[in-house]
Amino acid sequence: VRVCREKTTGQVYAMKKLKKAEMLRRGQVEHVRAERNLLAEVDSNYIVKLYCSFQDDDHLYLVMEYLPGGDMMTLLMRKDTLTEEEAKFYVAETVLA
Template identity: 60%
Template sequence: MQVPANSETFEKVEATKSYLDSHYSNLMREVEERRERRRVLQEKLSEAGLTPEQQRNYMEELGRQESQALRQRRQQLKLNDFEMLTVIGRGAFGEVRVVRKKDTGEIYAMKKLKKSEMVKMGQVQHVKAERNLMAAASCPWVVQLDFSFRDEIYLYLVMEYVPGGDMMNLLMKKEVLSEDEVRFYMAECVMAVEAVHNMGYLHRDLKPDNLLITKQGHIKLSDFGLATTGNEDKV
């Protein structure tokens, strides 16, 4: 007799399926992107009038650089690889902290999520969607996911750090935006939402707190915890 799976088991099965789907999808995308980079470089080298030997040397150098970058991405990170700095946000089952990667000195925003709370609150699929969306994003309108790893208790999402604060802070500081500022930010919001839709997702949590501002003054969408592909039973 088949024993019905409880909600925790179901969440774990769905999380595993989602991980495998995302993993193989990302592998295929990486292969296609690498092939396209090589094609474009080959065209540029041919147009530059280089000799076949010079072209071959450039292509070999590209291969070495890509292999090195791939090895760095595949290395298993751990919490000790980062220096903990300032806490910049707290949520239902985690926190966001500014961190510094020790080997490069680069600054990131790290979201730390307690796995048991994610399962208990039925949020595994939402977190997976958030991770997959940010990992797949290759546009200036979405906060990028640079690394993700986990330990026995937590899942860690290491994202680009956007230092300009968010739209809520800007509104509280200025109280009233000029018409030109409103037009500018609304236009960028439309482009950001369109970029997410083009990736096959719905954000579903648009608000000033989730509109980050870069140091150049442009918008980036963040917090995709409620994002969905729109294929679920309930949207």
């Protein structure tokens, strides 16, 4: 995921760039399609907004709302385990969503 800026408006977005060959190799085509469709259809304060998606010969691109701070997967990979207080916080946030 990269941070990008729209030239005319200066609006900042997060752009996820996915290699098509890698998706095919890992059998993730349906998973990525479901992610894209979900993000396109859901309007929630708890789910990142998808503005558009497009593709070229080699990659699929998802242009999304930029939310600084990262995501849960990155947090778990970085920390390995959460404290009890952190776990309570994230479980509560998930339930509220």
